[in-house]
Every structure is written in C-alpha cells, then in structure tokens.
Ligand SMILES: Nc1ncnc2c1ncn2[C@@H]1O[C@H](COP(=O)(O)OP(=O)(O)OP(=O)(O)O)[C@@H](O)[C@H]1O
C-alpha cells in the first residue's frame with residue numbers, strides 16, 4: 344500500500360498542496376482528476392520525490408519518509424522511494440541517445456546492476472508486452488509519439504516498481520495514437536499493476552481506474568470508486584468539474 | 592653546376608627546411624597542443640560543473656578566473672607566466688610555462704562551452720533519470736553528458752583548431768616550436784615569403800586533420816537521429 348499523509352507542498356509563497364492525504368491499495372488504479380493548476384502533477388511528483396514536500400509523510404511498502412520544512416530526506420531514503428516508483432511523463436522523456444531497448448534496460452543495468460543478458464531478456468519481454476518487440480533497436484526519434492510513450496511505460500516498469508505514476512500519459516498524443524497507450528494501460532490494470540494517474544482523459548479515468556480522487560485548489564475534495572463518483576458525485580464542485588469533462 | 596635547375600629554387604628551399612620545420616611541429620607544436628587541450632578540457636569540465644552545481648563562493652572564484660582569462664590577451668598571459676613570474680621567485684622553463692598558459696586559456700573557454708551544453712539538456716532528462724532511480728552522478732554520466740557531448744563537438748573542435756594555431760604564440764616565450772623554427776630559417780635564408788608559407792601549410796595540414804576528426808565524431812553522434820521533440 345502507498346499512503347500519503349497530510350502532504351504540504353509549496354513553491355515559495357505559492358501553496359500548491361494543502362494537507363493532502365491519499366491511500367492507494369495494492370493492485371488498484373487511481374485516477375487523479377481536477378482542473379488545470381490544481382496540483383495533480385505536483386502530487387505525483389511528490390510520490391517519487393521529484394518534489395520534496397515541506398510537511399507530511401509518505402509510506403511505500405516498508406519505507407516511510409517524513410517531511411519537515413527546510414529538511415531534505417536522506418539521499419538513500421529518496422533513492423529507495425524512487426526505486427519503488429515508476430514515472431510516465433506527459434512528454435515521454437525517453438533518452439534520445441539510447442535505443443528503445445536501451446531505454447528499458449537502463450535502470451536494470453545502471454541502477455540495479457543486473458548482468459547485461461538478464462536485463463536484455465526482461466526488457467525485451469516488457470517491449471513485447473507494450474507491443475513493440477519489433478522496435479527494440481529503433482531510436483526514439485524514429486518512433487511515433489504513441490510508440491515513444493509505450494517505450495516509456497516499459498522503461499518505468501522495468502525495475503518492477505510498487506506503483507506506476509502516470510502524468511497525463513495520453514494528453515500529448517493525437518487521439519488515434521492515444522488509443523494504443525490507453526490499451527496498454529488497460530492491460531496493465533487488468534494484470535493488477537498499481538497505478539496513480541493524473542488525467543483529463545475520460546477513457547482512463549472512467550473506464551480503467553477503479554478509484555478516483557478529485558483535486559481542487561490543493562485539496563482532495565472527494566475520493567471514491569470511479570463508478571460511484573462519476574455517477575453521483577457528493578460535492579457540487581466535483582459535479583461541475585465532471586460535467587465540464589463530459590462536454591469537452 | 593650551371594644551366595637549368597632540375598628543381599626550382601623555392602621548392603629546393605622548402606624541401607631543405609621541411610625537416611627542421613616538421614621536427615619542430617612534431618616535438619613541440621603537436622605535444623603542446625595535445626597536452627594543453629587534454630588538461631584544459633579537464634579543467635574546463637571541472638570549472639563548468641562547479642559553476643553549474645557548486646557552492647556560491649567557489650562559483651564566484653570560477654567566474655573570476657574565466658573573466659580574467661577571456662578578458663586579457665593570450666600573449667600577455669604567456670609573458671606574465673614566463674617573464675613575469677620569475678620576479679616573485681617562480682621560474683619556469685619555456686615549455687611548461689607555455690603549457691600552463693595554454694591550459695588555463697583552454698580551460699576558461701571550454702568551461703563556457705561545457706556549461707552551455709550541459710545547461711541545454713532539458714530538465715526532463717534529469718527527472719527521467721531520477722525517476723528510474725539514478726543518483727545525480729549516474730544521471731550526469733549516463734544521460735546528460737552523452738547528449739551534451741554531441742552538442743559540444745562543433746564548439747570544442749573550434750577551440751581545438753584555434754589552439755593549434757595559437758601555439759605559434761609560444762615562439763614569443765622561446766619555445767622552439769614550428770613558428771620559431773621558421774623564424775630561425777628565415778634569419779639565415781632571408782626568404783620570409785617562402786618559409787612562412789611553408790610553416791602556414793604545416794599549420795593548415797594539422798588543423799585539417801582535426802577538422803576531419805570533427806566530421807567523423809559528428810557522424811558518430813548523429814547516428815541516433817534528431818533529438819526527441821518534447822511535445823506540449
Ligand atoms: N516548479 C514549480 N515552481 C513554481 N510553481 C510551480 C512549479 N510547479 C508547479 N507550480 C505551480 O503549482 C500549481 C500546480 O501545478 P501542477 O502542475 O501540479 O498542476 P496540474 O494539476 O498538474 O495542472 P495541469 O492539469 O495543467 O497539468 C500551479 O499553479 C503551478 O504554476
């Protein structure tokens with residue numbers, strides 16, 4: 344289980360997350376929805392400590408990190424958290440100087456120090472899983488956006504993270520290309536991959552996610568099972584936001 | 592011997608002076624260039640890392656160093672090291688003095704190049720590296736530097752080629768390198784046009800080798816195509 348407790352995060356004077364708490368059960372898929380600027384990306388980035396919150400606590404598996412203003416957690420604690428979380432970025436961020444296979448192998452070879460052959464075998468399996476076995480030797484620049492994002496998913500999954508964080512994984516893609524990424528994420532969800540994803544994409548939020556959290560102005564206003572929350576939101580703000588998604 | 596010459600005079604002169612000129616190039620110009628570029632690039636790399644990631648006071652020291660070197664003539668720097676330092680008890684042989692001067696010079700200019708190319712790699716590449724569990728050092732070594740190096744090849748090649756030619760300034764601090772060897776031959780042959788053209792041709796050959804090397808490096812680095820455009 345992953346637990347965020349009373350997370351506070353500000354950039355200078357700007358408080359972006361105000362006492363955010365969130366629990367993610369193993370094997371569940373949680374969609375993080377909310378208006379632009381509500382702090383979705385920031386919240387995801389706090390889970391793998393690309394941003395260090397000023398207060399609160401983060402628990403992943405056995406590890407627990409607590410935050411205090413002006414105090415950076417120990418380097419090893421940060422690395423332990425990062426090695427248990429995978430991140431899929433909105434704009435892919437593949438390593439352009441490595442092939443698709445090289446991208447996926449990178450964490451296994453460089454971080455986990457796996458032998459080359461074992462890393463290659465696992466990476467090829469993952470590329471196969473995202474439907475790109477035939478693109479193993481391609482450079483990122485030779486791949487379409489959808490293909491790049493699928494390689495990025497394989498790269499994030501390589502070290503077998505406890506949770507996959509996805510920040511609007513489809514929003515940089517044309518609708519046709521988004522479909523192939525949605526399908527890969529749906530498949531991962533069926534296999535029981537724990538995921539937390541920020542998204543405006545209703546296919547992801549309503550069809551794939553089991554849980555939804557609605558973030559507004561740095562607060563989580565409402566959480567619940569996706570069906571229930573989309574069908575009958577409790578809060579007026581949530582209802583408004585969901586209807587705005589539907590009319591897009 | 593009288594009558595027509597088998598070899599024209601200018602060519603004969605060039606052939607006769609080729610050996611001492613090439614020898615001076617081989618023994619002084621080339622080693623001075625290679626050594627000061629290797630040391631200077633190392634220095635420039637360290638200076639760039641300090642300026643990008645180091646503590647404030649050290650950053651200020653490095654900025655001061657770059658400011659001084661870039662703002663004063665190389666010839667003046669060489670004179671200060673070779674003729675000036677003995678006044679405060681530091682006496683250096685000509686070659687080490689020149690080597691120090693060129694290294695400091697290369698260090699300042701390449702530090703600016705390295706700083707710029709590292710800074711030009713999008714922040715997302717650092718974050719992607721961190722997100723798969725890399726440390727700062729791993730991200731720098733495995734993700735940032737390989738990409739930065741590719742961008743750095745043309746400007747670094749420029750510095751390298753400039754350096755080959757700049758080593759001729761070492762003649763002024765008594766290093767018997769290619770240009771000084773040429774001056775000596777001129778002093779006895781009184782043929783400045785022919786001898787200096789010959790020296791120029793040797794410099795041209797040396798820098799052409801470096802240009803060819805640059806082309807090969809650029810080809811090597813272009814194998815992975817264009818950078819991935821970050822879509823928004
Ligand atoms: N590095 C930063 N420095 C300063 N302010 C930041 C930084 N990152 C985010 N912010 C601010 O934090 C707020 C929340 O940003 P965030 O990117 O988390 O929103 P979001 O919900 O992901 O929005 P979107 O749907 O547009 O992606 C915004 O006001 C943003 O300007």
Ligand SMILES: [Mg+2]
Nearest residue numbers: 383384385541
């Ligand atoms: Mg965002």
